[in-house]
Amino acid sequence: MSNVPTAIDFRANVQQVPSTMPAAVQKATTKFLGNRAALVDALGNDVWQALRQAGHDLRLHAISHLDHYLEQAERQVMAAGGQVHWARDADEARRIVLDISAKHRVKLSVKSKSMITEEIGLNHAMEASGIRVLETDLGEYIVQLKGMGPAHIVVPAFHLSTAEIAALFREKLGVDAPAEAQKLTQIARTKLREEFLAADLGISGGNFLVAETGTIVTVTNEGNGRMCCTIPPVHVAVVGIDKVVPDWNSLTVLLKLLARSATGQKLSCYTQFISGPPRTDAETGPKEFHLVLLDNGRSRILRTPETRETLLCIRCGACLNICPVYNTVGGYAYGYPISGPTGVIFASQILGAKAAGGLPFASTLCGACNDICPVKIPITDILLLLRRRVVEGDDLEGAAAPYLLRVGAQIGSVALGTAWLYRFGSQILKRLQAPFVREGWMSNLPGPLNRWTMARPFPAFAADFRRWWRRRAGR
Amino acid sequence: MAVKAQLFITCLAEQFFPNVLKGMVGLLERLGVQVAFPDEQTCCGQPFFNSGYHAQARELAIKWLDVFGATDGFIVSPSGSCVDMVCHHFPELFPPGSPEHRRATEVGARTFEFTQFLVNQLKVTDVGARFPGKVTYHASCHLLRGLGAREEPKALLRGVGGLQLIPLPGEETCCGFGGVFSVIYPEVSRSMMEAKVQAIDSTGADVVVACDAGCIMNIAGGLRKAGSPVRAMHLIEVLTAGRAVS
Numbered sequence: 001m002s003n004v005p006t007a008i009d010f011r012a013n014v015q016q017v018p019s020t021m022p023a024a025v026q027k028a029t030t031k032f033l034g035n036r037a038a039l040v041d042a043l044g045n046d047v048w049q050a051l052r053q054a055g056h057d058l059r060l061h062a063i064s065h066l067d068h069y070l071e072q073a074e075r076q077v078m079a080a081g082g083q084v085h086w087a088r089d090a091d092e093a094r095r096i097v098l099d100i101s102a103k104h105r106v107k108l109s110v111k112s113k114s115m116i117t118e119e120i121g122l123n124h125a126m127e128a129s130g131i132r133v134l135e136t137d138l139g140e141y142i143v144q145l146k147g148m149g150p151a152h153i154v155v156p157a158f159h160l161s162t163a164e165i166a167a168l169f170r171e172k173l174g175v176d177a178p179a180e181a182q183k184l185t186q187i188a189r190t191k192l193r194e195e196f197l198a199a200d201l202g203i204s205g206g207n208f209l210v211a212e213t214g215t216i217v218t219v220t221n222e223g224n225g226r227m228c229c230t231i232p233p234v235h236v237a238v239v240g241i242d243k244v245v246p247d248w249n250s251l252t253v254l255l256k257l258l259a260r261s262a263t264g265q266k267l268s269c270y271t272q273f274i275s276g277p278p279r280t281d282a283e284t285g286p287k288e289f290h291l292v293l294l295d296n297g298r299s300r301i302l303r304t305p306e307t308r309e310t311l312l313c314i315r316c317g318a319c320l321n322i323c324p325v326y327n328t329v330g331g332y333a334y335g336y337p338i339s340g341p342t343g344v345i346f347a348s349q350i351l352g353a354k355a356a357g358g359l360p361f362a363s364t365l366c367g368a369c370n371d372i373c374p375v376k377i378p379i380t381d382i383l384l385l386l387r388r389r390v391v392e393g394d395d396l397e398g399a400a401a402p403y404l405l406r407v408g409a410q411i412g413s414v415a416l417g418t419a420w421l422y423r424f425g426s427q428i429l430k431r432l433q434a435p436f437v438r439e440g441w442m443s444n445l446p447g448p449l450n451r452w453t454m455a456r457p458f459p460a461f462a463a464d465f466r467r468w469w470r471r472r473a474g475r
Numbered sequence: 476m477a478v479k480a481q482l483f484i485t486c487l488a489e490q491f492f493p494n495v496l497k498g499m500v501g502l503l504e505r506l507g508v509q510v511a512f513p514d515e516q517t518c519c520g521q522p523f524f525n526s527g528y529h530a531q532a533r534e535l536a537i538k539w540l541d542v543f544g545a546t547d548g549f550i551v552s553p554s555g556s557c558v559d560m561v562c563h564h565f566p567e568l569f570p571p572g573s574p575e576h577r578r579a580t581e582v583g584a585r586t587f588e589f590t591q592f593l594v595n596q597l598k599v600t601d602v603g604a605r606f607p608g609k610v611t612y613h614a615s616c617h618l619l620r621g622l623g624a625r626e627e628p629k630a631l632l633r634g635v636g637g638l639q640l641i642p643l644p645g646e647e648t649c650c651g652f653g654g655v656f657s658v659i660y661p662e663v664s665r666s667m668m669e670a671k672v673q674a675i676d677s678t679g680a681d682v683v684v685a686c687d688a689g690c691i692m693n694i695a696g697g698l699r700k701a702g703s704p705v706r707a708m709h710l711i712e713v714l715t716a717g718r719a720v721s
Contacts, residue, residue, distance in 0.1 A: 014660065328651075364656045417535045
């Protein structure tokens with residue numbers, strides 16, 4: 001049982017976006033981008049570009065040798081007294097966490113912010129089994145109260161105003177909540193403190209998994225993550241197999257890239273390194289540590305060289321912040337917990353072209369994401385390849401593009417590629433358009449053409465260059 | 476020996492902005508360039524490539540390469556995205572090592588977007604143009620990020636007599652055209668275009684200049700729909716303003 005999306009209609013989702021969304025999103029993304037730019041300037045562009053290249057190369061090395069590094073990580077985690085579980089898909093991962101919960105008779109679990117548990121719909125599955133799951137990152141806490149998912153992979157509730165959050169707290173928590181950020185945070189903090197102390201299970205994701213020591217690294221800003229991973233008697237970390245990095249030297253590069261790109265910080269306020277349960281009686285912390293390593297389609301992404309770099313992503317959110325489409329529609333329109341350009345290339349491959357074939361087209365290919373990505377993922381190249389997959393299918397799925405559209409494309413390419421037909425067509429269109437043209441523009445075109453004119457008029461066909469050229473050459 | 480330029484006129488410029496093309500001919504000739512026009516040229520295939528129709532794009536690329544491969548000299552076009560297609564995506568359509576791949580790479584190496592041709596090849600930024608008025612500049616995505624031309628168009632604008640260049644807020648933000656994107660997700664495209672139009676209006680400029688027909692038809696249409704007094708022009712129209720096309 002889960003609430004993981006199985007089919008995504010981006011256009012339909014866009015219609016549901018509240019009109020206040022773009023301004024709220026842009027206010028936050030502008031701030032993040034500004035902070036980021038200041039830190040990149042402080043480093044100097046040359047250093048930044050060298051860091052990006054290093055980040056790209058070491059991530060590519062890691063995912064190209066996944067078997068080696070994952071086995072190394074597994075050995076290290078087990079040597080430290082942790083337990084390692086391999087989950088082929090979302091269903092297996094959910095079952096593993098539910099089994100651990102059942103074994104410990106878990107009634108309440110507290111969660112550190114994690115995109116991977118959103119990806120597998122873990123909260124829903126646990127609640128369906130009668131376990132209370134509480135998000136403890138402030139943003140996640142807020143969207144959970146609202147009954148929604150994250151609107152951004154780094155800042156889940158950034159689209160909500162303090163007034164909206166205050167109203168939500170009054171309604172759901174029954175407290176007197178003023179529309180002041182500090183007071184609201186204090187309310188959440190007080191509520192959460194009781195829950196941390198009562199929880200039977202702590203759940204986290206992992207930003208990185210360091211193979212040489214089997215260390216889970218989580219990058220957070222609120223301290224809640226540290227509470228989740230230290231107070232409850234059992235800790236489960238769900239980590240994608242793509243998150244493994246060879247060693248601590250690699251980690252240093254990636255942490256520099258991540259905090260700067262995500263929130264414009266040199267380092268996040270809390271960076272946790274978790275290497276298994278306590279080894280001596282003097283150490284405190286959860287007595288049991290479980291690492292769930294999730295594939296869920298990642299090895300499918302990995303086997304195609306042209307899309308492999310999708311897995312380099314360190315989920316910093318910079319491509320969301322810079323994307324003009326994301327800034328217009330916000331996160332929910334993507335219909336998947338991971339939104340924006342990186343979400344598009346990930347979700348399209350995880351869900352397949354039949355279910356999410358519209359997503360690779362939810363981009364103008366402007367390329368701003370390529371330039372900002374801290375690990376240099378060629379996002380638009382991958383988008384182009386995924387569009388091709390929609391048209392042609394691959395070895396797992398047939399073509400998802402409607403047959404008529406494919407026939408139309410063939411006819412169109414012949415018309416545009418045959419010189420006489422092309423020239424003839426442009427003159428015919430000049431004649432046919434006459435009844436529609438006013439002052440050089442056509443405002444309301446029929447049928448599918450209104451998809452252009454619903455937004456702005458279409459310019460009149462005016463081709464006369466070839467005749468002009470011939471006349472001029474003949475003089 | 477005179478520099479030779481083959482005109483790659485592009486579908487959108489040919490269909491909707493023929494005066495840009497005529498102006499480009501006059502301007503190149505004034506700069507001493509010998510201009511030729513391969514008449515058999517049609518679409519480079521970009522709309523198909525960007526929509527995932529690689530087989531069709533490949534057919535069009537082969538035809539385009541047949542036409543321009545038979546010419547000599549530079550190939551010059553008033554559109555950054557079409558040049559980006561030729562230079563960067565044509566080679567991707569053919570297996571490395573194949574004759575087509577080699578030809579695509581060779582022809583791509585002598586294909587230039589108009590502002591890059593003027594500024595980087597001819598080393599010209601002042602073409603003797605005069606255009607009194609306030610002008611703002613929108614950076615077309617594929618010219619900016621695909622071809623890396625951030626400064627060339629603005630260098631040419633700064634060389635225009637009487638022209639006051641006003642910075643556009645969000646100059647490098649996409650206008651929402653995106654080719655097929657504009658009709659697949661028209662609502663999103665519209666919102667992005669409206670944001671661009673608002674930014675343009677906020678500058679108080681008389682004219683917004685861009686270097687790609689796709690952006691111009693989107694922005695010009697948006698300005699018209701909004702009832703804005705600002706005119707959208709191709710850079711070439713500014714550089715050739717006041718000169719009769721003959």
